[in-house]
Amino acid sequence: MGRPPNLYSFQSIDDELAPNLRKYVLEQQNEALKRHGVFRVAVSGGSLPKTLAKALLAPSSGEGDTVEFPKWEVFYADERCVPLDHEDSNHKLVKEELLDKIPSDMGQPKVYPIEEQNLENEQEVADQYEKLLVSIFAARDSVKLPLFDLILLGCGPDGHTCSLFPDHPLLREQDAWVYSISDSPKPPSKRITLSLPVVLHGAKIGFVATGGGKQEVLKKIFETEEGSKLPCGLINAGAGDKVSWFCDSPAVENVSFPRRGSVM
């Protein structure tokens, strides 16, 4: 590993974590817009969308602090193979927590959910999503991997992220951009997920992990050999300082890993 990941710890989610997450996301947005006029971001489900909404729906404080939603392209880091209005759908969650709450004068991002045909065939869903990514990320030139400007991830209490689970054979897969999983230890069992190489290739990777329920796994990830082999640990090891963790105090109370101050 080159330089270590950035670990931020905040006392309050509303007053500190969310404004810092906003600053971080908008830094990536502004850089991406300068680079290629579009901001391509992959988002997760779980607890992330709620915190992300707190960050992004706050009023702008001036230049450089504007969320330019119409220039965003939103993809899913993982998705469950269920209809888009099913309560297990990550898209439904992101829609309800964030997209539906965007004031109309801000405009909407372009969102890329999974296709709803053939949901019973998870491999088909993964293939369709990969085809979509190829049409966008490899429209002009062939590329080995899609380059997301930002990938926003959660961390499960078992150290999983996206739908990449501890000790699962998917962690060793290198060839496809999107994989299906039919034996997810966390229900629902059928899902699709970005591959580990795709996540590691992201320009920036931001984790959001909050609450005391994450403390044990974060201690493991940041302090132990065993934890460095968990999916989140593999991303820390493989992507180094491209990775930033946004945590609250209860999540990292006993984690002895150097913290950074604020993003500001």
Ligand SMILES: O=C1O[C@H](COP(=O)(O)O)[C@@H](O)[C@H](O)[C@H]1O
């Ligand atoms: O199943 C999933 O879990 C992870 C972690 O969720 P959290 O609630 O512990 O933050 C999430 O990032 C992923 O998108 C989701 O499908």
